[in-house]
Amino acid sequence: MKAKFLIPLGLFVVLVGFLAVGLGLDPREVPSPLVNKPAPLFKLTQLEQPELQFAPEDLKGKVWLFNVWASWCVACRQEHPVLMEFARTKTIPVIGLDYKDQRKDAMGVLRRSGNPYDLTAFDGDGRVGIDYGVYGVPESYLIDKAGVIRYKHIGPISAEDLQKKIIPLINELNKS
Amino acid sequence: MKYLYALALALLCCASAGAKEATLLADDPVVEQRLIAISEELRCLVCQNESLAGSRADLAQDLRRELRGLIKQGKTDAEIKEFLVSRYGDFVLYRPPVKPTTWLLWAGPFGLMAVGVVALFVYLRRRNAAITSEVLTDEERQRVQALLQEGEK
Numbered sequence: 001m002k003a004k005f006l007i008p009l010g011l012f013v014v015l016v017g018f019l020a021v022g023l024g025l026d027p028r029e030v031p032s033p034l035v036n037k038p039a040p041l042f043k044l045t046q047l048e049q050p051e052l053q054f055a056p057e058d059l060k061g062k063v064w065l066f067n068v069w070a071s072w073c074v075a076c077r078q079e080h081p082v083l084m085e086f087a088r089t090k091t092i093p094v095i096g097l098d099y100k101d102q103r104k105d106a107m108g109v110l111r112r113s114g115n116p117y118d119l120t121a122f123d124g125d126g127r128v129g130i131d132y133g134v135y136g137v138p139e140s141y142l143i144d145k146a147g148v149i150r151y152k153h154i155g156p157i158s159a160e161d162l163q164k165k166i167i168p169l170i171n172e173l174n175k176s
Numbered sequence: 177m178k179y180l181y182a183l184a185l186a187l188l189c190c191a192s193a194g195a196k197e198a199t200l201l202a203d204d205p206v207v208e209q210r211l212i213a214i215s216e217e218l219r220c221l222v223c224q225n226e227s228l229a230g231s232r233a234d235l236a237q238d239l240r241r242e243l244r245g246l247i248k249q250g251k252t253d254a255e256i257k258e259f260l261v262s263r264y265g266d267f268v269l270y271r272p273p274v275k276p277t278t279w280l281l282w283a284g285p286f287g288l289m290a291v292g293v294v295a296l297f298v299y300l301r302r303r304n305a306a307i308t309s310e311v312l313t314d315e316e317r318q319r320v321q322a323l324l325q326e327g328e329k
Binding site for chain 1: 221222224234235238239242261262263264265266267
């Protein structure tokens with residue numbers, strides 16, 4: 001009976017708890033239904049060599065990183081040095097998808113600030129982006145040896161994301 | 177005069193907005209009607225508080241273009257929604273489907289109401305019990321009698 005006055009306090013603490021968790025969540029991060037599903041198939045021309053094509057099947061048997069970017073995307077610039085550093089380690093193939101862009105602009109960016117991609121597929125009208133559920137560039141997909149998407153990263157990859165999430169997952173996927 | 181000016185400005189705004197909207201209309205008004213009906217039930221991924229029908233985001237325009245294509249192919253509404261759900265998840269639906277992960281969402285408010293009703297009943301019962309257990313002493317009874325008689329006069 002004495003503790004009755006603690007009930008509103010308890011409710012208040014619970015409410016604050018919910019708000020605190022809510023503040024920490026990013027509403028832009030929508031969980032993708034594509035994780036653990038086969039990566040959607042496509043065939044696109046390459047950015048730098050339009051006469052060559054790229055299809056995800058080309059990398060069957062390998063774990064690879066599929067990074068969606070564009071020359072107009074500001075957050076991609078933030079991610080760029082991290083990808084450059086990662087590409088230098090030659091851990092896995094890094095494939096770019098140039099999303100809703102102009103070839104000339106995209107190639108300009110790669111020339112100016114360096115090219116972390118083994119190759120970039122050119123998705124000028126964004127159709128392939130829709131199949132991959134892209135809604136905010138940059139987005140990255142880690143695809144396993146069987147061509148299944150194992151992880152989707154929304155927003156720029158930070159050095160910490162790479163060390164703590166992506167590289168451990170790559171090591172695990174490489175074992176199987 | 178000022179009001180008239182404001183009104184004219186507002187009308188002008190609407191007129192230009194209408195003109196912009198009209199350019200989006202496809203050649204087939206029936207397709208466009210269905211597109212609007214379906215996309216009003218869908219959330220735009222970019223500006224999350226807008227429907228796919230109302231959003232001017234680039235992605236929303238691309239998605240409307242895809243949906244127009246699907247409608248022309250004669251897909252059903254369910255198939256069209258499935259097209260988006262398989263890519264973006266249930267998040268695109270303004271009416272989430274009932275399934276184990278959304279049970280709490282659907283049943284939660286009713287659960288909270290049930291808790292409230294039970295709490296109300298318990299409280300009323302206790303209060304009733306407290307009232308009936310009040311027994312008057314003889315002295316009090318006499319005072320009541322006296323007060324009542326006084327009131328009748």
